[in-house]
Amino acid sequence: MIEMNLLGAASFRIAAAIISITCIFYTTVLKTKKSIRRRLFLILIYIVFTDSIVGLICAGVAEIPDIPYKVKYDICFFLNSFYYFIHFGTVVIFLYYMSFVCDVLFRFGKVRKRIILLPLAIIDIAILTNPLTHIMFSLDENANFKNEAGGYVAYFISFLYFINCVVMLFKYWKAVNYTKIAALAYFLVLTFIGMVVQLVFPLISCEILCEAIGLMGLMVMVEKEDERLDSTTKAYNRIALLQDLGNIIGMKRSFKIICIRVDNADNYRRIMGVDSFDRILSEIVSIIHGINTYLNVYRNGDANFFIIIPDADDKKVNDMAETLGGRFEEGFFTDKGETKVNATILVAGYPDEFKYADDIVLLSEAPLDADDYGKIIKGRNLEFLLRTIEVEKAISQGISENKFHVYYQPIYGKKCGCIKAAQALLKLEDDELGEVNFREFMPIAERTGFAEELEIRMIESIMQFLGNDVNKGYMNIDFVLIHIMAAKVLNKKLVTTVQELLVKYNVDPKLIAFDISDTMAEMSEDNLRYVVNEFYDTGIRLFLGNYGKDSSRITLDAMEKFDGVIMSAWRFLDPDMVKQGDIIMRARTDMLTQLGKKILIGGVDNKIYFEKILEVGGDYMSGNYMSAPLSKNEIQVRFWDYDRVVLGCET
Incomplete structure (x- = not known):
């Protein structure tokens, strides 16, 4: 409503107009991305600014004695009608503005959107017909404003819109940034206070000023997106x-x-x-x-x-x-x-x-x-990428929730067939993906920087097992083989950590053997030299892993401090990989035996590989054909029972 007392209304109106102009200027200067939400905000500012100017003009006209009463009455009546017509739309526009901020407009069907606009349409029709009905407001003989029954009904309807805004705020507050929630709540509270004060005390025309201040808060906390x-x-x-x-x-x-x-x-x-x-x-x-x-x-x-x-x-x-x-x-x-x-x-x-x-x-x-x-x-072409993302997420969760577990694959002697050692294998057991294979998660872990963390955790788990179970359980085990997961793991931190864990769990260094692949040996020669020397002096065994037909590039000097090599059966015996692999394998094993190196043949996953490796040299063998990876309790039982596999000559 518009207070006709110039001194009572001017200060509030001028302040509201200045704040509105500031908001318009600042929002224009910001040049944020065009959006419906931004346009609704600007409409709210323009309405408040227009209401402020209309109020000032109306109050000024009412105080000028030289204007004829009829002219003064018509001007004030028109300005009040215009004020009402745009002002009651503020709360409806703000309701839509809130729906964009909370991103809930998509929940409003066509019928609901029309129902929301229906009360406003009725109010506007009542305002347009007010010159005939005087149902909304009237002017007395001094052109002073007076609310009629329709005006109070309009404010009650505005209050219902206000309640709708509050309900939306509480219903969807978890889905919106707390800063935006605070700004929206601030505007609603300030506007409600201004409306109530002006209704109870008509001489205090503070409603528009409260709206302007609230909009400035929205501009700073919601619309400003620097x-x-x-x-x-x-x-x-x-x-x-x-x-x-x-x-x-x-x-x-x-x-x-x-x-x-x-x-x-x-x-x-x-x-x-x-x-x-x-x-x-x-x-x-x-x-x-x-x-x-x-x-x-x-x-x-x-x-x-x-x-x-x-x-x-x-x-x-x-x-x-x-x-x-x-x-x-x-x-x-x-x-x-x-x-x-x-x-x-x-x-x-x-x-x-x-x-x-x-x-x-x-x-x-x-x-x-x-x-x-x-x-x-897109579509099916995304499946590999989606799987990679799922595994990367599983790795992160696995580290934080301890879902990585160490299993032990038995290593058997080639000559006696009895269990001699164990190879440590890291498994990821995710709630959604199930068991994730090492070959699948390791490249992702290396790329995302988790390889070193996983390596250290696996080593400590093995040390704890050897210190608490093996030493006290009298297991006759030669060593536990630990795979170095990535080249970046070969550093001073690895050496220091291993030495500290040996002391912490009182583990004999001879029970530890590290598997360093030939590729890593070539990639990290400087770090390799340091790590090999330190481990050799400590008494830890070293095996050159992934030894194949191209591993001759590793010099004899580099091999000097390695106890042995690991050869994968499939790299030599798979007919699709290499021709006459068994002949090459026999030549390599004979050469390595002459050099005094221990030979572990891994990847013996089927009967064909098993029978062929029995015909070549070597000291140890392992693979799923002889035994799947076991938990630490299961591997203990195998050693206590002196588990052995039946060799070809014994069948």
Whole structure:
């Protein structure tokens, strides 16, 4: 309502107008991404500003004695009608604004949207007919405003809208950022206080001022998104991506996601320069907005972009992916001329392919096959990538929740067939994926930096087993073989940790043997030399693992401090891998025996391999044909029972 007392209303109206102008100016300067939410916010500001100006004009006209009463009455009546007409729409617009902030408008069906607008339509009709009915308000002989029954009903309806806003706030507060919740609650409380005060004390015209202050709070806490924007491309950043994914998943709203990965970004930046490449990244964002102005684009990492498309059908998303792919084929113009930038586009969806925000973000980080670069990957072609992401997540959870377990595969003597040693194997037992094979999770663990952590944990578990069970259980075991998982594990920290654990669990160093593959030996020669010397001096055994037909590149000097080698049966005996493998294997075993090296033949997983390795030299053998990996309790029983396998000559 408009108070006609100039001194009582002017200060509130002027303050509200100044705050509104400030909000309009600041919002315009911000130049945030175009969105329906931003437009609704601007409409709210314009309404408050207009109401403030209308109130000032009306109060001023009412105080000018020289204006004829009829003219004064008509002007004030028109201004009050206009004020009412736009002012009661504020709470309805704010309700829709809240639905965009909370991302719940998709839950409103067409009927519900019409029902929401129906009371406002009735109020506006009543205002338009008020000159005839005087049901909303009237003016006395001094052109002073007076609320009628319809005006109070309109305020009651506004209160019902207000209650609807409060219910929405409490119902969906978990799905919205706490800062936004606080800003929305602040606006609602401030507006409610202003409305109640002005209804109870008509001379205190503070309703518009309270709304203006509340909107300024929304502008600062909701509309200002500096912390969510990438400074270079003006796309949203990783923080915004995780927040928005969390919100939309929390609302259980289906959506499609397009991930654009610019391949070899570092090379492009070196070739064309940082500034030129950054301009290309900004142009990519502009291209996406050119397809759809209201799409949210997010930059994750160096040159990866995400597009979230709520409630989109497959055809629409596929067409967009094809359009983007075609645009990358055209190339980009830089200071050095036209440059073609290769990009891989991945298309996925929630909840069909992904169920968690962290998994979706991994689309920009998971490794791709060489043949997949520069293509559009979707549907079944995503299965390998999805599996990789699931395993990576399982590794992280497995470390934090102790789901990695050490198993022991028996190692038997080739001459006696009796159990002699054990090979430690690490297994991941995930609740969702079940048992994950070492060969599957290890490359992912190495790429993500978990290899060293897993190695240390496995070594400590083995040391604890040897110290607490073997020494006290009188197991006649030669050694436990531990596989070095990655080249980066070969460092001083490994040596120090092993030496400390030997002392901590009182383990005889001769019970420990490390398997270092020939590939790692070639990749980390300097670190290898240090580790080998330290372990050799400590009394720890060393085996050169993965020894094959190409391992002759390892020099005899490097082999000097190794106790022996590990040969995989399939590398020599698989007819698809090598011809006359048994002859090569026999020659290698004879040579190594002459050098005084112990030979462990692993991977004996079937009867054919078993029978063939009995014909060549060697000291130890292991494989699933003789025994599957066992728990520490099961391996103890095997040693206590002097387990042995039947050799060919004994059958």
